[in-house]
Amino acid sequence: MNIELKTNRLENLSDGIFAFAMTLLIFGFDIFLHPPQSITEPDLVNLLLSLWPELLHYAEGFIILGVLWLEHHQQFHYIKRTDSFSLLINAFGLMFIALIPVSAALVGDYGHVFTAAFLFETNLFFTGMFFYVHWKYATRKFKLVDQDIDPSVVKFYNKRCLIIPFVSVISMIVSLFNPRIGLMLYFIVPFLFAIHKSK
Numbered sequence: 001m002n003i004e005l006k007t008n009r010l011e012n013l014s015d016g017i018f019a020f021a022m023t024l025l026i027f028g029f030d031i032f033l034h035p036p037q038s039i040t041e042p043d044l045v046n047l048l049l050s051l052w053p054e055l056l057h058y059a060e061g062f063i064i065l066g067v068l069w070l071e072h073h074q075q076f077h078y079i080k081r082t083d084s085f086s087l088l089i090n091a092f093g094l095m096f097i098a099l100i101p102v103s104a105a106l107v108g109d110y111g112h113v114f115t116a117a118f119l120f121e122t123n124l125f126f127t128g129m130f131f132y133v134h135w136k137y138a139t140r141k142f143k144l145v146d147q148d149i150d151p152s153v154v155k156f157y158n159k160r161c162l163i164i165p166f167v168s169v170i171s172m173i174v175s176l177f178n179p180r181i182g183l184m185l186y187f188i189v190p191f192l193f194a195i196h197k198s199k
Helices: 008-028 041-049 052-078 084-110 114-142 151-160 163-175 179-195
Strands: none
Touching: 008 052, 008 084, 052 084, 052 114, 052 151, 052 163, 052 179, 084 114, 114 151, 114 163, 114 179, 163 179
């Protein structure tokens, strides 16, 4: 039986997982896992400078999570109810959200290696695709949205949900030649979202 439910518990769970994932990103820095017992001033400066890959991918992960959280929040402005299948789709999406700190830490340490870059890009690809699938399911025959929803809103989010999967595919291709550059492409995501804004 597919019972219709209110969205508040799902939204609260989602906010909690997003907050947890954003916080967990900070533990991708090796200095927190293996802090030096004694260190000189020059060594500390060199150590901090060596953290730039971790800092870069911390910022990248945080920005992407922020964009995804905003996308989730905006979807639920229009989604008025949920059901068991919607909850299942969200559970898989949130599973990949919770995995982002792990894949971000991996590229922070091994961002020059294709396998690490590919795992991060795959993580974001599936995260974005679950957002897309959920929106398509929610809006199909007005299943979880009001029947008076503007068709242009439905089309707008159909396209917007595919931005991160699209960038992920391009990043995978670029990473075949240069993983670092492939990963850097995610910094354009906020600008793509800003350009592709609702009229």
